[in-house]
Structures are given as C-alpha cells and as structure tokens.
Amino acid sequence: MQDSGLQIIAVALDADEKAVVEWATKQTLTFPVLIDKFHIVADLYGLVNVPAAIWIDENDKIVRPADGTPGSDLFRSFSHVDSEVHHNLLRSWVLDNSRDLDDAQVRDFQLPPTQDLQDARLHRRIAIALRERGDARDEIGSRKHLARAEELAPFDWTIRRGNMPLAGVDPFGDEFFKFVGEWSQAGRPGYKLGTGRETKPKAI
Amino acid sequence: MVAVLVVKADGGVSSVDVFQRSGRVDLASTDFEEATGWVLKPEGLCKGDICYPVRNVDELSDGVNIDLAVFAKLTNQSLLFDREYEVAALGELAPARAKSMSTLNAPDFRLPDIHGKQVSFSDFNRRKRLLLAWSSW
Numbered sequence: 001m002q003d004s005g006l007q008i009i010a011v012a013l014d015a016d017e018k019a020v021v022e023w024a025t026k027q028t029l030t031f032p033v034l035i036d037k038f039h040i041v042a043d044l045y046g047l048v049n050v051p052a053a054i055w056i057d058e059n060d061k062i063v064r065p066a067d068g069t070p071g072s073d074l075f076r077s078f079s080h081v082d083s084e085v086h087h088n089l090l091r092s093w094v095l096d097n098s099r100d101l102d103d104a105q106v107r108d109f110q111l112p113p114t115q116d117l118q119d120a121r122l123h124r125r126i127a128i129a130l131r132e133r134g135d136a137r138d139e140i141g142s143r144k145h146l147a148r149a150e151e152l153a154p155f156d157w158t159i160r161r162g163n164m165p166l167a168g169v170d171p172f173g174d175e176f177f178k179f180v181g182e183w184s185q186a187g188r189p190g191y192k193l194g195t196g197r198e199t200k201p202k203a204i
Numbered sequence: 205m206v207a208v209l210v211v212k213a214d215g216g217v218s219s220v221d222v223f224q225r226s227g228r229v230d231l232a233s234t235d236f237e238e239a240t241g242w243v244l245k246p247e248g249l250c251k252g253d254i255c256y257p258v259r260n261v262d263e264l265s266d267g268v269n270i271d272l273a274v275f276a277k278l279t280n281q282s283l284l285f286d287r288e289y290e291v292a293a294l295g296e297l298a299p300a301r302a303k304s305m306s307t308l309n310a311p312d313f314r315l316p317d318i319h320g321k322q323v324s325f326s327d328f329n330r331r332k333r334l335l336l337a338w339s340s341w
Contacts, residue, residue: 007328010336011315019340024318032323034315036337038217043296044311047337054335056310063308066337094332103308112302122284122293129219129291141289162341171341 006094009034011041013050013158015128015166038125042158043118046111048190049157053086055093063099064089065110111190120153124163131166143167154182155189222272222292229285229292230269240294242279244270249279256280 008031012020015037024033041047045054047066055064067086092098101109113121127145130138146163153159160179164171183189220239223230237243243250244265248257256278258264264274272292276283280300285292296304304311310333314324325335 005331007331007333008336009325009328009333010338012339013337014339014341016340021318023340033318034323035318036313036315040217040313040315041335041337043301044313045335045337046301046305050337050339052337054310054337056333056335058330058332060310060329061308062310090334106308107306110305112305113298115298118282118295118298118301119284122282122295125293125295126284126286126289126291129293130289133291138289141286141291145286158339162339165341 004094006090007031011036013039013042013047013162015131015162037128039121039158039162043113043121046113047158048111048155049161053090055090062106063093064101065106067109116152117156120149120156120159123149123152124159127163127166155186157190223269224287224290225269227287229272229283231272231275233265233268233270236270240275242275249275251279 010029010031010033012024012033012035014020014035017035017037020033020035036042039047045062045066052066053064054062054066057063089100092100123145127142127149130142130145146167149159150163160183161171161176163169164173164176169175218239220231220235223232231239233244241251244258244261245255248255249264250256258278264271264278272294273283273285275281276294280297281294282297283292283294310325312324312326314322317323325333
C-alpha cells in the first residue's frame with residue numbers, strides 16, 4: 001500500500017537496540033525502523049502492547065487510535081484479532097478515504113493514562129538510564145525501578161512483558177503465563193475484542 | 205551528577221548532566237533550552253506559543269541553574285528523582301496527557317533509526333501514515 005501514498009513508520013519499543021538492529025537488517029524493509037528505548041511513543045499515543053498500529057492522516061490527525069493489529073494470525077487464538085480485518089480497513093482508508101471510526105469513536109477507544117501508569121513510565125525510563133550507566137550497583141537500582149513500574153502498572157504489557165528480558169526473565173516462560181492469567185482474570189484491561197471494536201477497552 | 209531524561213518540545217529525549225544540591229536537582233541554565241525545549245523569558249516559562257507565568261523567579265533559578273522540581277511544578281509536569289542512585293526523569297502528568305490525546309493531533313517525536321540517524325515523525329507529514337509499534341520481546 002506504500003505505492004498508494006501510505007508511509008509506514010515502524011517504532012520498536014525496545015531497550016535492546018542490538019536485537020532490533022539484528023532483526024531489521026535481516027529484512028528488506030522499505031520503511032524506517034526507529035528505536036524507542038524509553039517508550040516515548042507508548043506515552044504519547046497511549047500504547048499498552050505491541051504489535052499496535054495507529055493511523056494518522058495528511059493533516060496530522062489521528063484517525064484510528066492504538067489497536068492490537070498483528071501482521072499475521074500467528075497469535076490469533078490469544079489476541080482474538082483477525083489480521084485480515086485490519087488489512088481490509090486500512091486498504092479502504094488508504095485507497096478510498098473511508099474510515100471505520102469517527103472522531104468521537106477514536107476518542108472513546110483511546111486509553112488515556114492513569115497517574116500510576118505515567119509514574120510507571122518514568123520509573124521504567126530511570127531503570128533504562130541506570131542500566132545504560134551500567135555498573136553493578138546501577139543494575140540493582142535498575143531492577144528496583146523496573147519492579148516499581150510493574151507494581152504501578154500491573155496490566156500494561158509494555159511494562160510487564162517489556163520488562164521481562166531486562167530482568168532476565170523469559171518473555172514466554174512461567175512468569176509470562178502467570179501475568180496473562182492475572183490479566184485475563186482482571187478482564188483483559190487495555191485490550192479490545194478484536195479489530196472490529198465490539199467493546200470499549202477496559203481502563204488499565 | 206544525575207542524568208535526566210526529558211521529552212522535549214519535538215518529542216525528543218535528552219539525557220543531560222544535572223547537579224544534586226541539598227536535595228534539589230539543578231540543571232545549568234545554559235543547558236536548559238536544549239534539554240527541555242523550554243525557555244525562561246520575562247513573561248514566564250515558554251514552549252512554542254505556551255507560556256506559564258513565573259511569580260517568583262528566584263525560586264526557579266539563581267541565574268546559573270534551574271531547579272527542576274520548581275520547573276516541573278510550574279509547567280505541570282512530574283519529576284521523579286532517585287536520590288540514592290542519582291537519576292531523575294521528567295514526564296507528562298496524566299491529565300495533561302489525556303487532554304493532548306483527546307485533541308486527536310498526532311504528537312511529533314524524534315527517535316534514532318537502526319543506523320543511528322535521528323528521524324522525526326514530522327519528516328513524513330502531509331501524507332497518510334501508519335505508525336507500527338513492535339518489539340523484540
């Protein structure tokens with residue numbers, strides 16, 4: 001769809017720059033890949049998990065807010081999201097200017113943060129800065145701030161799951177499945193039931 | 205010495221050296237604009253068209269340094285400061301973030317690409333854009 005004037009901009013919410021560069025240089029990509037180690041874009045646009053897509057029009061207006069939008073159906077049983085639905089909606093917008101959500105709905109489906117979530121984001125930024133400063137003592141401080149961020153935002157994936165590799169935890173291991181259990185019990189906060197927007201997301 | 209991370213006017217991030225002095229976090233006045241995107245003018249603290257009045261300039265700055273906690277308070281931002289590890293981070297308060305999100309204006313940001321080059325979201329303006337967030341985790 002880039003031929004039709006769509007500009008794709010990929011942002012990796014990732015403190016591990018090496019992993020991003022390794023992945024991106026293996027692909028033949030026709031769009032920029034930016035590295036957001038401090039999760040600035042998550043803060044600015046209200047992202048609680050990846051992958052997510054946001055549509056922005058020619059006048060810098062957000063016409064579709066952050067939504068879980070996989071490129072394939074690999075995790076469909078879990079995410080309840082059909083990748084083809086988003087692809088079709090995107091195609092209609094790019095080619096015919098047709099939107100599936102009006103402005104009021106875009107606002108309705110955004111996830112404005114709580115103060116706890118904003119504080120969690122600052123704790124995470126401090127943790128990354130300490131990690132980069134990098135002596136053994138700083139690593140202890142970094143872990144302390146990662147833990148505090150998780151207490152403040154227990155259902156935010158960019159924090160809970162994003163922290164796992166930083167804390168030496170397997171992001172597909174026991175701790176991850178424990179988190180998924182807690183998050184499901186809490187009613188899947190921050191998630192929508194698929195790209196069809198059947199329900200409004202529950203606040204984080 | 206403390207590293208501070210600030211979301212600047214253009215959505216960039218800066219890690220700058222600041223000084224810890226009797227429980228305060230001070231940033232050199234000469235680094236202030238570059239690090240924060242804000243300017244201290246006679247009419248107050250300004251960023252673009254927005255200015256916040258400063259009633260007591262002496263409380264904010266001794267002419268050499270800017271007190272970051274006072275700056276954060278005057279401009280409605282939050283400052284998180286870890287005295288033990290000497291790191292601070294400045295960020296947007298929840299109501300301000302909620303308000304800016306509800307305008308539906310896409311905020312600008314500036315990040316390095318995989319080659320280390322700084323790229324701004326606004327470099328791609330005047331066209332339809334798909335912002336794709338992903339990660340390695």
